[in-house]
Amino acid sequence: MAETWVNVPEFGASEVGPGQVAGTNLHLELSGEGSLRSQLMHALREAIRSGRLAPGTRLPPYRSLAHDLGIARNTVADAYAELVEEGWLSARQGSGTKVARRATPLPPDQARRPQRQTRRRILHDLMPSSPDAAAFPRAAWLTSARRGIAAAPNNAFGVGDPRGRAELRETLAEYLARARGVRTEPDRIVICSGFAHGLKLLGSVLKGPVAVESYGLDFHRGLLEDAGLRTVPLTVDSYGARIDELPGTSAKAVLLTPAHQFPTGGPLHPERRAAVIDWARSCGGVLVEDDYDGEFRYDRQPVGAVQGLDPDRVVYIGSTSKSLSPALRLGWMVLPGRLVDDILAAKGPREMWSGVVDQLTLADFIACGAYDQHLRRMRQHYRRRRDLLASTLAERAPHIRVSGIAAGLHAVLELPKNTEDAALRAARRQGLAVDGLRPYRHPDSTMPPRDGLVIGYGTPQDHAFAAALEALCLALPDQPSDHRRKPAPARPSGGPAARKS
Known part of the structure; x- marks a missing residue:
C-alpha cells in the first residue's frame, strides 16, 4: 500500500501572479488488489466522486505525481490516459490534464465503445518523411x-x-x-x-x-x-x-x-x-x-x-x-x-x-x-531539432539507442526485443503519431526483425516540438532492471573488406 499527500493545482490557478504557486493538498491512497495503475485509477475516481477533486481541477504532471507516489511515470501516464477515455478526466495540449466538467462520468464500458469506431485524436505528429509545412x-x-x-x-x-x-x-x-x-x-x-x-x-x-x-x-x-x-x-x-x-x-x-x-x-x-x-x-x-x-x-x-x-x-x-x-x-x-x-x-x-x-x-x-538559400536555412533548422531530440533522449531515456541522425528528417529509436507493439500503444495513448520499425521490413528478408520506432522531427511546429518530445519520452519503455551496457558489435560481414562483387 502506498499513500501520500500530493499538491494539486486549483482550478483558476492561471490567475495567480508570477512566482506564486496555487494548489490544494490531496490525499491519495493506493491500496487494494490489482496493478499500481488500477489502484491509482481507483483512488482518482474516488477523489472525483467524493468531490475532493472538483470539475476543472488541474492534476499534477505525470512526473510529479509519479515521484510523489514512488511509482513509474508510465504507470501514471497510462492511468491518466485511461481515465480520459472513460470520461473522468480531460486532456488538451498546453492545458494539462483536468477533472472533466461533466456531472457524471460515463461508465467505462460506454466510454470505451466509441474508441473502437473512431481514431484517437492526434496531438503530436512525429511521423517520418514530412517537412515543416510552416x-x-x-x-x-x-x-x-x-x-x-x-x-x-x-x-x-x-x-x-x-x-x-x-x-x-x-x-x-x-x-x-x-x-x-x-x-x-x-x-x-x-x-x-x-x-x-x-x-x-x-x-x-x-x-x-x-x-x-x-x-x-x-x-x-x-x-x-x-x-x-x-x-x-x-x-x-x-x-x-x-x-x-x-x-x-x-x-x-x-x-x-x-x-x-x-x-x-x-x-x-x-x-x-x-x-x-x-x-x-x-x-x-x-x-x-x-x-x-x-x-x-x-x-x-x-x-x-x-x-x-x-x-x-x-x-x-x-x-x-x-x-x-x-x-x-x-x-x-x-x-x-x-x-x-x-x-x-x-x-x-x-x-x-x-x-x-x-x-x-x-x-x-x-x-x-x-x-x-532555403536549403541552407532548413538544414540549420532541422539540425537544431535533431540535436534537441538527441539531447532529450540522452537525458530522459539513456537506455534507448538512437541511430540514423547524421542526415535526413528522421531517427530510429532501437527498442528492447518484443517491446515495439507496447511502445506504439503507449504512443497512441499520448496522442502521438509515430511509426514502428517492423512494417518497413521486407516480408521475405532473412534479417531478424528489429524492434524500434521511426521518429520524424520535421513536421511539428517549433512551439509544439518540446511537447511532442515529452509525449515520446512517456511512451518509451523503461530501462530493464537487468540492463547492461553491451559491447560494440564486431565488423559486419559483407562490409567493405568483404566485398565480393
Whole structure:
C-alpha cells in the first residue's frame, strides 16, 4: 500500500501572479488488489466522486505525481490516459490534464465503445518523411512565380510536354551537376510528380526481379509488384545494402537509397557504391537511385549521387517533397539515354501530372539562388531539432539507442526485443503519431526483425516540438532492471573488406 499527500493545482490557478504557486493538498491512497495503475485509477475516481477533486481541477504532471507516489511515470501516464477515455478526466495540449466538467462520468464500458469506431485524436505528429509545412518559403516562391510566368513564352500555356518544361530541365541539369554531382543533359531529364510517380513509370520499363533493401517503404515495393515485378531483399547493415548479395538474386535492377538509407539511416559505403556500378556493368543491370535526404546532411557535406559514377547505368530520381513541400508534386528522373523514349511512351503524349506554373516557378526559384538559400536555412533548422531530440533522449531515456541522425528528417529509436507493439500503444495513448520499425521490413528478408520506432522531427511546429518530445519520452519503455551496457558489435560481414562483387 502506498499513500501520500500530493499538491494539486486549483482550478483558476492561471490567475495567480508570477512566482506564486496555487494548489490544494490531496490525499491519495493506493491500496487494494490489482496493478499500481488500477489502484491509482481507483483512488482518482474516488477523489472525483467524493468531490475532493472538483470539475476543472488541474492534476499534477505525470512526473510529479509519479515521484510523489514512488511509482513509474508510465504507470501514471497510462492511468491518466485511461481515465480520459472513460470520461473522468480531460486532456488538451498546453492545458494539462483536468477533472472533466461533466456531472457524471460515463461508465467505462460506454466510454470505451466509441474508441473502437473512431481514431484517437492526434496531438503530436512525429511521423517520418514530412517537412515543416510552416517553413515553406511563401514570399520567395510567389516572387519566382511572378517572374517565371512573366518570362514564359505563350506556348508554355498550351498542351504540356511530357518531358517537362525546358526551362526547368535546363536549370535542373546545371543545379544537379553543381549540388549532387549528377552528370546529364536536359534532354535526359523527364519531369514527374514525385518519386512514386517516377518509380511507377519505371515499373513498366524494367525487367524483373528487382532487388531492394531489406528495410524500406512497403509502398514502393508495392508499386513494383503491381507492375508485375518481383522484389528480392538485400541485407542492410551499418554500411548500407549488401551489394555482394546481388549476383545471387538474378535481378536486373536494384533500388537503393545511397545518400541516407531509409529508414535505418547511414549512407552506402564508398566501396559498395563502386561495387553496385561494377555489378550493373557486368550484367547489363540498372541502379534506381532514390536520392532520399540527399540535401540534408549534418555531419559533413552531402554525399554526391552514385549516378555520377556511370550515367548510363543509373536512373536518378529526386523531388521537392522533403526540401520544399510534398504538395508541389514535382520530381525529376535523370535517365540513361536508352530509357528516355520508353519512359516518355509510358508517361503518355501530354503532361497530365505536373502543372506548368509550378515548373516555371521552380526553374526560377533554383536559378535565382532562392533554393540554395532555403536549403541552407532548413538544414540549420532541422539540425537544431535533431540535436534537441538527441539531447532529450540522452537525458530522459539513456537506455534507448538512437541511430540514423547524421542526415535526413528522421531517427530510429532501437527498442528492447518484443517491446515495439507496447511502445506504439503507449504512443497512441499520448496522442502521438509515430511509426514502428517492423512494417518497413521486407516480408521475405532473412534479417531478424528489429524492434524500434521511426521518429520524424520535421513536421511539428517549433512551439509544439518540446511537447511532442515529452509525449515520446512517456511512451518509451523503461530501462530493464537487468540492463547492461553491451559491447560494440564486431565488423559486419559483407562490409567493405568483404566485398565480393
